Amino acid sequence: MNSAVSATLSPSTTSTKAINEAFHDEPLREPLVLGKPTLNDVTRKVLDIIESKPNIKFLAALSVTLMMALWGGVCIAYTIYEGVGVWGLNSPVFWGWDITNFVFWIGIGHAGTLISAILFLFRQKWRTAINRSAEAMTIFAVICALTFVLMHTGRQWLFHWLLPYPNQMNMWVNFRSPLMWDVFAVNTYGTVSLLFWFTGLVPDFATARNFVKSKIASRIYSIFSLGWVGSARHWHTYEVAYMIFAGISTPLVLSVHTVVSFDFATSVIPGWHTTIFPPYFVAGAIFSGFAMVMTLLIIAREVLGLKDYITLKHLDNMNKIILATGMMVGYAYAMEFFIAWYSGNTYERFVFINRATGDYAWSYWIMISCNVISPQVYWFKKLRRNVPLMFIISIFVNIGMWFERFTIISTSLHHDYLPSSWGYYSPTWVEISIFTGSMGIFLTLFLLFAKFVPMLAIAEIKGVLPGAQPKHHHHEEH
Amino acid sequence: MxxxxxxxxxxxxxxxxxxxxxxxxxxxxxxxxxxxxxxxHGLDKAMGVQRTILPYISFGAGVTGLVSAVGLMYWTAAVDYKLSIGGKPFFSAFFGLPIMFELTILFTALATFGGLWFLCGLPKWYHDFQHDEGFRRAQDDIxxxxxxxxxxxxxxxxxxxxxxxxxxxxxxxxxxxx
CATH class of the missing domain: 3.30.70.260 (ACT domain)
Known part of the structure; x- marks a missing residue:
C-alpha cells in the first residue's frame, strides 16, 4: 500500500468518503492503460495504425491468407459442382470435418460476445482494450461457421428451404428440429453481434472522420459514422442502447452454443445423448474463443505497438479465464466418463472406453493434453505473464478445442450399434483445403479489420483513463 | 427561432x-x-436530459418477437399445414423454446439499433456547426x-x-x- 493511501486511512479519517477519494486519486489496482496517455494520444495511437502505409510484412501476411482463402474457395466450388461425395464422409460417419469446423468456428466467436457483453455487465473495465478486436473476431468466425453449415447441406443452392417462407409446395419448416433451432440461433447471433459491433464503432468512425488526413478516407468514415458528433444527449441514449445490447447478448451467447449442443444432445447416439452438453459446450466455446483472442492479440500488440493498451494485466486476466474454462471443460470430460459408467448402459460405456482407447484415441489424448493439461501452467502469475509461453498455450488450446469437436463427432459415429457397419473416417484433401480456406477467410478479414477499422475502442478507452470521469461529490443528491 | x-x-x-x-x-x-x-458519467443528469424511451421500444419489440415466434410456429404447424411429426401434438409451448428465445432477442436487437439512431436523429449528412475546428475536436480531446x-x-x-x-x-x- 502506498503512503498516500495509508495516510488517508489512519483511524481518525476512515470514512467511506475518504477511502473512496484516496482510492480515486491513487488507485491500488494496476492501471488499465500504461504510459499515462492523454486523450489525444489515444486518438493518435489508433489513427496512426489506420493511416500508416501497409508495410511489407502486412502485405506478405495478407497475400498468404488470401491465397489460403482463394484455394478454399476453389475447393468449395468443387464441392458444390461435384457434391459432398468429394469429402471423406461415408457410412456410418456422415458428419466429419464440416460439422467439426462449424462448431469450432462458432465456438471461437463466443469470446467476443463474452468480452463485450458479459464483462460489460460485470463492470470489468479491462475489457475496453480488447473488446473491439474480439467482437470483430466473433463476426468473422460466424461467417466461417456459416460457410460450413451451408456446405454440409449438400444442395447448397436450396439453402432457403431452411427458412420459413410461403412457397409453392405449401410446406413449412419443422420447428421441432434442433437443426432448425440452429438456423435461428446462428443467424440471430451473427446479426446481433454485427449490430453491437457497429454501434460500438460509430463514435470511433466519427473520430476517424474528423482526423484522418486523406479526404477519401474521411468521406468513407463519415458515411459509417452516421453523422455522430458526440452530443451528450446522444451519448445518454447510446449508453442505454449499449446496456440493452449487453443485456440481450449475454443470454444469447449462452443460448447459441447450447443450441449447437442440442444438435448432438437431442439425438440418441451414445456419447452425444447427454444433458451435460449445453454447459460443457458453452464453457468450451468461451475457452476456445479466448485462446483465439490471445493468439491474435499477442501478435497485434507486438506488431502494432499496442503494449501500453493491451497490457500484461489484460493478458493475465484472459489467462485466468482460460484456466477457469479449461478446468470446466476438464470437469465435463471426467463427468462424461463417470456418467457413462454410472448409467450402466453398455453402449454408452463402450463409446467412452473406445474414445480413450480405440481408433481415435490419438485424437482424444491430443484433446486432453491441450485442453486440460496445458492451461494448468496458469496457476502461476509468473507464467500467466510470460508472453511467449501464453502464445504457445493459446495455440495448444486452439488445437485441443478443434480436436474436442472432432473426437465427439467421429468417435460417437464410427462405431455404432452394429459392428458390421463400423468404419473409420478420415478427411480428403478437399475437406482439409476448405478448413484452411476458412482460416484464410478469417485471417484475411482480421488483417483488413486491423488496417482499416479503429482497432481499439477509442471512446471507451478514453472513458476509463484516470481522471476521465467526474468525481462523485458533484452529484447533487450527495 | x-x-x-x-x-x-x-x-x-x-x-x-x-x-x-x-x-x-x-x-x-x-x-x-x-x-x-x-x-x-453523470453529465446527462447535470444537463437535465430526460430519460430516453429506448428501453420501452426495445421491450415492445422483444414482446413482438416472442409473439411472432409463437404465432409463426402455431400457424404454420397447427393451422396452415398440419404436420404430424412422430404423432406429437401440432403445437406445444415447449418444443419451440429456442425459436421463441432467438426471435425475441433478434427483434429486440433490431429495434434497439433502429431506435437508437432514430432517437438521436441520425444518420445525418452534415451538422450545422461541423465546420468549427473546436467542435470537431470534441471527437478528440475536449x-x-x-x-x-x-x-x-x-x-x-x-x-x-x-x-x-x-x-x-x-x-x-x-x-x-x-
Whole structure:
C-alpha cells in the first residue's frame, strides 16, 4: 500500500468518503492503460495504425491468407459442382470435418460476445482494450461457421428451404428440429453481434472522420459514422442502447452454443445423448474463443505497438479465464466418463472406453493434453505473464478445442450399434483445403479489420483513463 | 427561432464541465448541448436530459418477437399445414423454446439499433456547426459546450457571459452553415 493511501486511512479519517477519494486519486489496482496517455494520444495511437502505409510484412501476411482463402474457395466450388461425395464422409460417419469446423468456428466467436457483453455487465473495465478486436473476431468466425453449415447441406443452392417462407409446395419448416433451432440461433447471433459491433464503432468512425488526413478516407468514415458528433444527449441514449445490447447478448451467447449442443444432445447416439452438453459446450466455446483472442492479440500488440493498451494485466486476466474454462471443460470430460459408467448402459460405456482407447484415441489424448493439461501452467502469475509461453498455450488450446469437436463427432459415429457397419473416417484433401480456406477467410478479414477499422475502442478507452470521469461529490443528491 | 447561431466554449476538465452543465441547466436553457469524445458519467443528469424511451421500444419489440415466434410456429404447424411429426401434438409451448428465445432477442436487437439512431436523429449528412475546428475536436480531446440560438432565452451576450463566467476556453459565436 502506498503512503498516500495509508495516510488517508489512519483511524481518525476512515470514512467511506475518504477511502473512496484516496482510492480515486491513487488507485491500488494496476492501471488499465500504461504510459499515462492523454486523450489525444489515444486518438493518435489508433489513427496512426489506420493511416500508416501497409508495410511489407502486412502485405506478405495478407497475400498468404488470401491465397489460403482463394484455394478454399476453389475447393468449395468443387464441392458444390461435384457434391459432398468429394469429402471423406461415408457410412456410418456422415458428419466429419464440416460439422467439426462449424462448431469450432462458432465456438471461437463466443469470446467476443463474452468480452463485450458479459464483462460489460460485470463492470470489468479491462475489457475496453480488447473488446473491439474480439467482437470483430466473433463476426468473422460466424461467417466461417456459416460457410460450413451451408456446405454440409449438400444442395447448397436450396439453402432457403431452411427458412420459413410461403412457397409453392405449401410446406413449412419443422420447428421441432434442433437443426432448425440452429438456423435461428446462428443467424440471430451473427446479426446481433454485427449490430453491437457497429454501434460500438460509430463514435470511433466519427473520430476517424474528423482526423484522418486523406479526404477519401474521411468521406468513407463519415458515411459509417452516421453523422455522430458526440452530443451528450446522444451519448445518454447510446449508453442505454449499449446496456440493452449487453443485456440481450449475454443470454444469447449462452443460448447459441447450447443450441449447437442440442444438435448432438437431442439425438440418441451414445456419447452425444447427454444433458451435460449445453454447459460443457458453452464453457468450451468461451475457452476456445479466448485462446483465439490471445493468439491474435499477442501478435497485434507486438506488431502494432499496442503494449501500453493491451497490457500484461489484460493478458493475465484472459489467462485466468482460460484456466477457469479449461478446468470446466476438464470437469465435463471426467463427468462424461463417470456418467457413462454410472448409467450402466453398455453402449454408452463402450463409446467412452473406445474414445480413450480405440481408433481415435490419438485424437482424444491430443484433446486432453491441450485442453486440460496445458492451461494448468496458469496457476502461476509468473507464467500467466510470460508472453511467449501464453502464445504457445493459446495455440495448444486452439488445437485441443478443434480436436474436442472432432473426437465427439467421429468417435460417437464410427462405431455404432452394429459392428458390421463400423468404419473409420478420415478427411480428403478437399475437406482439409476448405478448413484452411476458412482460416484464410478469417485471417484475411482480421488483417483488413486491423488496417482499416479503429482497432481499439477509442471512446471507451478514453472513458476509463484516470481522471476521465467526474468525481462523485458533484452529484447533487450527495 | 431558427438554429442559425451557437455560442460555444471549450472545457478540458471534466469536473468543471459537470459544474458548467448544472449552471446552464439551472439558468433555464433548454436548447444547449455538450459534445464529448466519450460518455461522461453523470453529465446527462447535470444537463437535465430526460430519460430516453429506448428501453420501452426495445421491450415492445422483444414482446413482438416472442409473439411472432409463437404465432409463426402455431400457424404454420397447427393451422396452415398440419404436420404430424412422430404423432406429437401440432403445437406445444415447449418444443419451440429456442425459436421463441432467438426471435425475441433478434427483434429486440433490431429495434434497439433502429431506435437508437432514430432517437438521436441520425444518420445525418452534415451538422450545422461541423465546420468549427473546436467542435470537431470534441471527437478528440475536449468537451464543447454549445448554446443554440433557437433557445427561448437566447441572446448572444448572455450566453457568452455565462460561458465566460464558467471559465470556458475560447468562447465564440459560430454561424450555422448548411
Amino acid at each position: 431558427s438554429n442559425n447561431q451557437a455560442v460555444m466554449g471549450n472545457f478540458t476538465d471534466v469536473n468543471a464541465l459537470i459544474h458548467a452543465a448544472e449552471k446552464i441547466r439551472d439558468a433555464g436553457y433548454k436548447e444547449f448541448d455538450i459534445f464529448t469524445p466519450y460518455p461522461v 468537451f464543447v459546450v454549445s448554446i443554440f440560438s433557437n433557445d427561448k432565452r437566447f441572446s448572444l451576450d448572455s450566453a457568452k457571459n455565462l460561458l465566460s463566467e464558467l471559465h470556458a476556453d475560447n468562447v465564440r459565436v459560430v454561424e450555422a452553415q448548411s
